[in-house]
Amino acid sequence: xxxxxxxxxxxxxxxxxxxxxxxxxxxxxxxxxxxxxxxxxxxxxxxxxxxxxxxxxxxxxxxxxxxxxxxxxxxxxxxxxxxxxxxxxxxxxxxxxxxxxxxxxxxxxxxxxxxxxxxx
Amino acid sequence: xxxxxxxxxxxxxxxxxxxxxxxxxxxxxxxxxxxxxxxxxxxxxxxxxxxxxxxxxxxxxxxxxxxxxxxxxxxxxxxxxxxxxxxxxxxxxxxxxxxxxxxxxxxxxxxxxxxxxxxxxxxxxxxxxxxxxxxxxxxxxxxxxxxxxxxxxxxxxxxxxxxxxxxxxxxxxxxxxxxxxxxxxxxxxxxxxxxxxxxxxxxxxxxxxxxxxxxxxxxxxxxxxxxxxxxxxxxxxxxxxxxxxxxxxxxxxxxxxxxxxxxxxxxxxxxxxxxxxxxx
Numbered sequence: 475x476x477x478x479x480x481x482x483x484x485x486x487x488x489x490x491x492x493x494x495x496x497x498x499x500x501x502x503x504x505x506x507x508x509x510x511x512x513x514x515x516x517x518x519x520x521x522x523x524x525x526x527x528x529x530x531x532x533x534x535x536x537x538x539x540x541x542x543x544x545x546x547x548x549x550x551x552x553x554x555x556x557x558x559x560x561x562x563x564x565x566x567x568x569x570x571x572x573x574x575x576x577x578x579x580x581x582x583x584x585x586x587x588x589x590x591x592x593x594x
Numbered sequence: 595x596x597x598x599x600x601x602x603x604x605x606x607x608x609x610x611x612x613x614x615x616x617x618x619x620x621x622x623x624x625x626x627x628x629x630x631x632x633x634x635x636x637x638x639x640x641x642x643x644x645x646x647x648x649x650x651x652x653x654x655x656x657x658x659x660x661x662x663x664x665x666x667x668x669x670x671x672x673x674x675x676x677x678x679x680x681x682x683x684x685x686x687x688x689x690x691x692x693x694x695x696x697x698x699x700x701x702x703x704x705x706x707x708x709x710x711x712x713x714x715x716x717x718x719x720x721x722x723x724x725x726x727x728x729x730x731x732x733x734x735x736x737x738x739x740x741x742x743x744x745x746x747x748x749x750x751x752x753x754x755x756x757x758x759x760x761x762x763x764x765x766x767x768x769x770x771x772x773x774x775x776x777x778x779x780x781x782x783x784x785x786x787x788x789x790x791x792x793x794x795x796x797x798x799x800x801x802x803x804x805x806x807x808x809x810x811x812x813x814x815x816x817x818x819x820x821x822x823x824x825x826x827x828x829x830x831x832x833x834x835x836x837x838x839x840x841x842x843x844x845x846x847x848x849x850x851x852x853x854x855x856x857x858x859x860x861x862x863x864x865x866x867x868x869x870x871x872x873x874x
Contacts, residue, residue, distance in 0.1 A: 523675060524676070525675075527675050527687065527690075528675055530678065531669070531678055553680065553685060556678075556680055556683060556685055557680045
């Protein structure tokens with residue numbers, strides 16, 4: 475299966491970005507093939523609003539069935555759950571650490587947003 | 595003549611100036627309370643309301659998923675990211691929608707229609723022939739301009755003389771929506787560093803909007819001279835100075851018109867109106 479991680483870097487050793495909507499990119503890890511691809515998210519860094527919604531659409535379109543990030547706001551959560559993506563939060567330092575935590579089953583799945591929206 | 599009363603900093607005395615200007619001019623005036631997030635002008639006119647509060651709505655999209663083929667055109671078009679397309683499901687975020695109608699137009703299947711979403715009310719209250727038109731935004735609604743436009747439309751529907759608009763504080767969208775179409779803008783300020791800082795932002799705004807304007811300094815003998823200096827350097831006319839009279843604040847806190855509680859201030863507001871007439 476594919477798992478998406480929010481990150482500021484380019485490889486699994488890169489930091490896990492605690493932000494979702496304003497993350498620079500997503501690393502989508504394929505656990506069957508042990509390979510990964512990168513989705514660029516930089517156009518959402520300066521978006522006035524709707525960054526979480528747009529990012530969630532990108533993640534859904536990548537085929538990921540799970541997302542790991544620091545937090546998830548209400549609008550992003552609504553899109554992700556409509557797309558069938560399970561959202562996990564982690565305070566792991568790197569993408570690789572977060573992936574290990576996922577495999578160990580120690581990550582907490584969200585049942586709703588864990589932070590408030592920024593705009594409305 | 596359409597005169598708006600604005601400021602940069604909140605709490606400088608916009609409502610004080612707007613309601614007392616209106617009161618001294620009496621039945622020839624329509625007073626529009628455009629501070630729809632916290633309207634308070636009506637508190638100073640203990641008159642009866644004419645008619646019920648009218649509900650105001652704005653249009654948001656509704657997608658017929660039976661017609662939708664998931665092409666994503668609507669989501670790509672939306673400047674405000676109010677639509678998310680997942681397969682054939684379209685999620686609408688009404689709180690982000692600005693009601694432009696664009697999604698409806700670009701949908702190749704005609705699967706989108708507009709439905710009204712309530713944002714607040716507009717009501718007209720008359721006291722001694724003076725009309726106060728009040729807009730009141732529902733709690734939790736983020737966007738004021740659509741209701742402000744409704745207030746202005748409702749006011750223009752009735753035949754009357756001059757119009758005074760009590761604007762919201764600041765320099766953002768609700769204020770520009772209020773000021774648009776004004777013949778003259780009064781910027782109310784106070785002679786303090788915060789007052790001056792925010793006044794310069796408000797001046798930048800009215801110059802950008804190309805509206806004639808003048809300044810009223812409230813609590814004029816408190817603080818320092820920086821505001822007067824700034825107006826002098828910028829060739830901005832100071833039309834009136836209201837003294838730092840504690841009795842004014844006391845009357846305001848009781849919901850009393852200054853020109854009724856302290857009739858000696860009538861002349862100040864009469865002269866202010868005459869000067870505005872002369873300037874615009």
